[in-house]
Amino acid sequence: MATETGIKLYVNTIIKNKSGLIGLIMIIFFVALSIYAVTSFGKVSPQWENSVYWETYPKNAMPYWMSYFNPSKIFGTKTISTSPLSIYSSSSYDIYQLNYNFTWTKDKPPTDVVFYIETSSPIQAMQILWIKPDGTNITLSSNSPTSITDLISYSSSIGNYISQQIGYVPSSSTSQTYSQALFGYEGKNLLNGTVEKGLYKVSITIVTSPNTKILSNKIYLEGNAYGLFGTDIYGRPIDLGILLGFPNALEIGLLTSIISVIGGVIVGGISGFLGGKTDSAMNWITLVILVLPALPFLVVLSYIMRPNLFLEALLIAFLSWPFYAIIARSSAQSIKNETFVEADKVLGIPSYRIFFTHFLPRLTPFAIAYTALGVPAAIILVETLAFLGLTPTGLVTWGSILNSAESNLAAVNGWWWWILFPGVMIILVSIPFVMIGFSIEKAVFGGK
Amino acid sequence: MLKVMGYKSYLAKEIIIYITVLIAAMSLLYLLTYPVIQEVLKATVQTEAEGFKQAILKHSAGHGSINLTNINILVNKYKDSLMTAYGLNQPLYLRYFIQMKNLLTFNFGNAYFLEAPNGSHKVYVIIASYLPYTIILFTTGTLIVIFAGTLIGLLSARYAGTVWDKIVPTIAVIHSSLPTWWLGFLLIAALAYGVKVFPPGGITSIPPPKSPLMYSINMLYHMALPLLAFFIVNVGGFAYVVRSLVISTTKEDFVMTAKARGLSDSRILYRHILRTASPSISTQVALAIAGSFAGGLTTEIVFNWHGVGWLTYVAILLNDLPVILGINFVLTVILLLALFINELVKGYLDPRIKAGG
Amino acid sequence: MPILSVKDFSIHFYTPKGVRKAVDKVNLDLNKKEVIGIAGESGSGKSTLAMGIMRLITPPGKIVGGKVLFNNEDILSYDEDKFNKEIRWKKISMIFQGSMNGFTPVFKIGQQIEEVLEVHEYKGNFKERVNELLKMVELDPSVSDKYPHELSGGMRQRAFIAMALALNPEILICDEPTTALDVITQAKIINLLKTLKKELGLSIIFITHDLALLSEISDRLYIMYAGSIMESGYSLDLYKNPKHPYTQLLMDSIADINKDYIKGIPGFMPDLANLPKGCRFSDRCPYAMEICKQKEPELKRIEGDRYVSCWLY
């Protein structure tokens, strides 16, 4: 047996093996990403389920880099702002005007237009004059102005305008329809998809109580492409969700795997080492836990206990250790049959010493290999639970992102980015652990 | 020393082990879910009593004189008898025995919301009507994976040192890192909605074809994508295990002597090595089934395949705890059966086991 | 003319630590109905040589040179199929140190012997032949219905010998056939082999690290060290009058066994991937001279049938 022991041996083993080294580098990178996620976006997590928070983001936008392939139809969000003009001020109310100009060159209208005006006290009335490049115009007004409004907020104004032009309002009107109305040629062809290109002028007039200040203002011409991985139906950026999913995936994967492998190796190792009645008894216990169906059982336990991350890891470990116990037991049995162990027994060396001198050193590489392999297994199980809608509260997980993709029919609607990237992340995070596990397994057990 | 135990006593021993494991596992499930079970049973008693009351009211509606007090007395009596049957008004230890007996006889009470296609609210009827579809999908998938996995594992062990050697670890990585349901999701987006080659889900078309032949073909067509997902995810892991087992068996003395005897390589591999490794492979099959349960069940959700996995999902959405509990018990029994069958097969395949030890 | 003649036979193992020359230009003759013994410390390449004759060397090992002539035909040049059909087990069969584990554990003894008969297209009744063979090795016919694990080590070894004789081979290679057995069983097996040799007219290559045992059964002896033959000659002759320093030390160590303590040869066998320059025994040899460290001695005939590879002669 190699005389080199301890962590150094494993680090050497991993580094010498090409795939082990790649795996190690990937894991370091993932850990760095997790730290970045926690430190920079930790405050965003609790907002994930709060749809108002994501109002100004484009909905169902595909990844931004897609615009590289078709820039005239796929584009990102454009924001414009202006300096407000005070056009009337009295002791009873103030009136401000905000004039915006922008040039539209794309073949498609924005997916939505969001008006954002933050004031020091509530807006009392608001009217928007929308002037197209050819001079035709629409007036949008809302009964209950708020600081953030999108085109749905003006559905009655725009609906009226549409029916004036084409005689009716399409039954399934969305923000997309309203946006087309604001960007199409006035007349019968308003909604046929052609877009007026050129200089648009938007003039917003608001009425506020006296001494109100306008803190900031913006118009979002929402694109259909956003960020590295696009956005979902609520506008939540997938790339951000993925980043937020990193820390919890790694944490629970490692925690679960370490606990269940240690448990499994202890039970299986002792059982195989001692043999006889102890072996039968421990084997029986292993079997009892093994037959509990992990997934539905975790579902029930999640209901009863409402676990946090740590408890969830413990529960999964409780159901996973038998798999490792079974493998550890058979390794222990074969170690036991090796001649030098038998020789020790003949020489009357006490069994606890044989356990520490022969067993533990031989089982350690096994345990390390399976800890590495157990991480992805645990991650997949956790993400599966999350996919079923069982996520510890307050966490953003890849499984919960996919759950929301499933319930919002992402596959039917062709929002592939919402499905593809979170799943790819599960795979990407798993692969380095599998590679390291295999390389240790191969180094230790040879040719396997 | 050469005590020959024989298959029969081996069998008897295993039966005792597995029955005690069943009781222990059930007790464990019972203990861990005790508060929920009590709640579920109380709700069951409540709905049954309510149903009883409605039935009496309906029955006595035509007879003019309705004595509500009498009816309430009757209903309370009925409720008491139900409480006794479910052991709810018994001391703890009796409660345990009564409820264990109920669990072991698949009497899980009534569902909160779900009902079986025939209208029954009994949990076991509901599960029984979904279970066959899970069994069809899961068994077919498992059989294909075992067959192909064994073949690939053998080939890679035989041609060690060639490309085969690289392929198996690679597909094993896929196995260890890919959630089945996600792959299913992706396949649906690509092959059902992207290129419209396969149906996006369901067990058959709606309405289902009339003739049994067309019905089966239609069902196979619907099974193709879920099976593909199940296959891609699981075949690598199984091939890897078979390969490891075969390679470690190849290092045993008898393989060298078999070669010395002038037996051909393929004869040694397929007859001697495979046959010797088969008890271990059988164990791996049982463990693989246990391990792929979670993935297989969740796949049903994305494919809208109305089996037990899908039922679990719906029960979660509806908070229908009795159904989720019932599924736990039924799947425990199924898993136990798979492991038990493995013991039988192993005992049959390995003459050494019969000798006891 | 010898029935088997090994010429300049070399087998190397390509390990990460270098090329191990486990068998290095070995020459050896086996005459009809003769028993030759190969002796040497463990690790000297005896098993590798035997496996090489049976062409059972697997990577990282490789036969890198030489000839193996069976009835004057080079059987190394046969293709695998022809070798399997015509030579393996049919003409040359072998029993191993691990023969008690040589049966496939899941088939009955009878089945496995019959399989050999079937594969080699034996003409005649399989059942009868199996019984005949079992009788030959003094086993009860009921053994054919037993699984290997149901037999003791000695019985399994006998059953394996029966299987080795199934096709009436001309040559039997015995690689430490008794090492793992207790002394009484060992003696019984040796006696059995002696009887069989006489009755069947076998030619036998007997390999062991136990010289005392060899002197008892072999006609001629080859002494092997670090992959190479050091000395050969008639057993009694060589036993009484060892010439090579290595043989002398080896003889001493047997004598010492009788004195109830073990006196090994001082030092260790060199790494076969890294042999000393000159004579491969020079780092342990009490008589080593200057030339021994420069040039490798050749195996020379010094008298009668005695060959020695040593600068002393």
Ligand SMILES: Nc1ncnc2c1ncn2[C@@H]1O[C@H](COP(=O)(O)OP(=O)(O)O)[C@@H](O)[C@H]1O
């Ligand atoms: N599979 C192998 N891989 C590497 N080296 C081997 C292998 N088998 C044998 N050897 C080398 O060949 C040498 C001779 O071994 P062996 O023929 O078994 O010796 P013996 O039978 O005389 O004890 C050993 O010292 C070892 O270094």
Ligand code: SF4
């Ligand atoms: S050649 Fe020299 S070293 Fe080698 S055995 Fe003879 S005397 Fe010793």
Ligand SMILES: [Mg+2]
């Ligand atoms: Mg040897």
